[in-house]
Amino acid sequence: MAEIHNKTILIIGAGNMGISFIFSLIKNKFSSKKIIVLEPNPAKNVLNLKKEKKIVLIKNEEELSNVVQPDLVLLAVKPNQIDNLFSLNLTNLIKRSVIISIIAGKKTLTLRKLSNQNLNIVRSMTNTPISVGMGSSVVYFDQKTSPKAKKLSKQFLSLVGQVIEVNKESQIDTFTAIFGSGPAYIYFFIETLIKIASKNGFKKSDQMIIQLFLGSMLLMLDKREHPKTLRKKVTSKGGTTDAAIKSLISSDRFFKILNEAINKAKVQSKNLN
Numbered sequence: 001m002a003e004i005h006n007k008t009i010l011i012i013g014a015g016n017m018g019i020s021f022i023f024s025l026i027k028n029k030f031s032s033k034k035i036i037v038l039e040p041n042p043a044k045n046v047l048n049l050k051k052e053k054k055i056v057l058i059k060n061e062e063e064l065s066n067v068v069q070p071d072l073v074l075l076a077v078k079p080n081q082i083d084n085l086f087s088l089n090l091t092n093l094i095k096r097s098v099i100i101s102i103i104a105g106k107k108t109l110t111l112r113k114l115s116n117q118n119l120n121i122v123r124s125m126t127n128t129p130i131s132v133g134m135g136s137s138v139v140y141f142d143q144k145t146s147p148k149a150k151k152l153s154k155q156f157l158s159l160v161g162q163v164i165e166v167n168k169e170s171q172i173d174t175f176t177a178i179f180g181s182g183p184a185y186i187y188f189f190i191e192t193l194i195k196i197a198s199k200n201g202f203k204k205s206d207q208m209i210i211q212l213f214l215g216s217m218l219l220m221l222d223k224r225e226h227p228k229t230l231r232k233k234v235t236s237k238g239g240t241t242d243a244a245i246k247s248l249i250s251s252d253r254f255f256k257i258l259n260e261a262i263n264k265a266k267v268q269s270k271n272l273n
């Protein structure tokens with residue numbers, strides 16, 4: 001893994017995801033001087049990182065001529081911001097780099113066509129827990145991807161969490177629906193429990209519900225047991241939890257609701273292509 005720490009990375013777009021990557025890389029002892037960020041409107045924390053950690057921050061295409069050719073490039077702009085992304089300046093700079101796109105819904109072929117060049121583009125999808133080194137990422141390589149590009153991109157994504165490779169690009173849509181959007185499902189579940197607690201007289205129980213989740217997760221990590229095993233340990237036959245779980249399981253209610261929601265996200269991901 002040491003190899004990756006010597007590389008230079010250009011992050012294009014320092015919004016939610018770009019910033020999460022920058023923080024996670026720095027936390028993982030990636031040299032901040034080897035992080036180049038191209039962002040027209042840098043947020044305050046990015047400006048602070050330039051000042052305090054000496055990341056290289058450039059705000060426009062013209063300044064690209066002042067930077068070294070990066071080994072890796074992370075494309076982290078919104079799907080609707082890619083049309084004019086591959087300027088001649090940028091394309092020249094990154095023509096030998098391994099380019100990892102985390103842009104939702106944009107296929108490798110679309111990106112290759114847009115760049116009008118035979119760039120080393122790798123398609124990935126990830127999620128916001130990368131900022132705490134607990135990300136889940138998927139990576140897809142088409143036939144044009146070199147073994148070197150495969151290795152580097154996997155090493156890079158491993159720095160910020162777990163990585164799996166898929167052999168069909170369409171599986172990225174499924175991954176997006178489960179893992180990309182996943183944090184929002186977890187937060188929504190927490191929100192809903194907070195609402196129910198409040199309706200039942202436990203006002204301002206937000207922190208306690210958050211601790212309920214955190215405590216349960218830490219317990220699961222500590223015990224190294226499957227969630228089903230742990231769930232069964234809390235459920236005595238005929239008891240309170242049993243009544244609640246039976247209601248959720250009845251006619252596969254909970255599964256169906258979640259499955260339907262995830263299918264909607266999958267369709268939406270395909271529509272972005």
Ligand SMILES: NC(=O)c1ccc[n+]([C@@H]2O[C@H](COP(=O)([O-])OP(=O)(O)OC[C@H]3O[C@@H](n4cnc5c(N)ncnc54)[C@H](OP(=O)(O)O)[C@@H]3O)[C@@H](O)[C@H]2O)c1
Nearest residue numbers: 013014015016017038039041076077078079081103104126
């Ligand atoms: N958010 C998630 O949970 C998540 C998870 C996985 C993947 N993704 C994907 O990650 C990508 C980024 O998402 P995000 O939530 O980080 O979006 P975001 O917060 O809008 O960040 C995108 C950033 O890119 C900048 N930008 C636009 N055009 C640029 C250019 N030509 N060169 C350099 N920077 C440019 C934008 O600047 P302006 O603000 O000035 O436009 C913005 O700061 C999206 O494609 C999304 O599909 C997101």
